[in-house]
């Protein structure tokens with residue numbers, strides 16, 4: 634994606650949207666107002682404010698939960714178009730990086746546990762200290778609104794070239810066991826027929 638929005642870095646703003654507008658976008662897209670997605674919005678916004686304008690950026694999320702939806706809502710990067718990659722480390726961090734020029738310079742943003750001492754509800758949510766039923770959702774949302782980007786840390790990174798390159802799928806063949814097409818690099822039969830069955 635090309636960054637044109639770097640000027641839109643107003644306090645409390647999420648990539649050109651107000652906090653309440655973003656809450657509505659989340660409800661429509663994600664189905665519920667997930668706290669991780671609210672914070673994720675600020676994370677994407679902060680990353681966007683810290684990259685150079687006019688270059689093409691891809692995204693990395695280091696967790697499958699919530700953050701990929703923030704990237705998909707606020708940038709043209711999706712897992713489907715391959716501009717968003719997920720590395721499932723279970724870490725609440727995301728990176729935008731220059732996909733064309735080497736080194737692939739980027740900006741990594743993470744939720745910084747060391748910055749949560751003034752935000753008890755966010756702390757309790759992040760470290761899963763309370764069962765969902767005991768969470769004070771209104772207070773949590775308000776803390777997220779007030780904290781904004783102050784609970785985040787930005788670092789400069791360079792992404793490995795082999796990771797930044799588009800992965801080639803290789804040749805496709807027909808699996809002799811199930812008769813469906815599959816990537817030949819997976820072996821003699823498709824991965825499902827090799828025992829990785831999802832269905833009973």
Ligand SMILES: [Zn+2]
Nearest residue numbers: 808811823826
């Ligand atoms: Zn098969």
